[in-house]
Amino acid sequence: MGKRLCALMMILILALSACGGTGGGNEAEEVLTRIRGQYLELTACTGHADLTADYGRRVYTYGLDFNWQREGETLLTLTAPEVVAGTTAHIAAGETALEYDGVMLETGPLDSAGLAPVDALPALLAYAREGFAAECVLEEETARLRVICRDPEAEPGAGREAQLWFDPETGALLRGEIGEAGVTVIQCEISNFAMELPPKQ
Numbered sequence: 001m002g003k004r005l006c007a008l009m010m011i012l013i014l015a016l017s018a019c020g021g022t023g024g025g026n027e028a029e030e031v032l033t034r035i036r037g038q039y040l041e042l043t044a045c046t047g048h049a050d051l052t053a054d055y056g057r058r059v060y061t062y063g064l065d066f067n068w069q070r071e072g073e074t075l076l077t078l079t080a081p082e083v084v085a086g087t088t089a090h091i092a093a094g095e096t097a098l099e100y101d102g103v104m105l106e107t108g109p110l111d112s113a114g115l116a117p118v119d120a121l122p123a124l125l126a127y128a129r130e131g132f133a134a135e136c137v138l139e140e141e142t143a144r145l146r147v148i149c150r151d152p153e154a155e156p157g158a159g160r161e162a163q164l165w166f167d168p169e170t171g172a173l174l175r176g177e178i179g180e181a182g183v184t185v186i187q188c189e190i191s192n193f194a195m196e197l198p199p200k201q
Helices: 003-015 025-041 118-130
Strands: 042-055 059-069 075-079 087-094 095-100 134-137 144-150 160-166 173-180 183-196
Touching: 025 118, 025 134, 025 144, 042 118, 059 118, 075 118, 087 118, 118 160, 118 173, 118 183
Parallel strands: none
Antiparallel strands: 042 059, 042 183, 059 075, 075 087, 087 095, 134 144, 144 160, 160 173, 173 183
């Protein structure tokens, strides 16, 4: 147990070391530290996402219900558009398969790293747990905590970058965006987000 706690603290220190670069200062950092701790302990979460995937000349919009599991299978179920409603994506052990009556549904990668729309939710949750927080700020106008994650060696707008918005009180993930070279390729509005955490000892 001691080793696990030490590892979690090390991830927090590394992931938060550059946070607070703009506005909000220490308060934003403290809120993010608390929320990051929740996501590091997260065992499961559920909710609904309205997702927009922008390929430049083609834009796809989806509604999906998600049930993410740290251990075991994560299930994504498309609710919109109606023509593909009921399509399910099963994600386990780093493998992704999008199936509907045995037929693969593929729209292609969104960036140079091969990000596809079905990967967006797991990617956003990975950023929430352990992405390098380059900036964080408490937005007064929206009453949300906004966090920008990127490679610690990258300049703003270079490479892949994620923006996450959290409820500062509950830690719920409310919105996420993923961009490549300054262009947003994924936008995700999240509702009914519920977290499952291990019981306190």
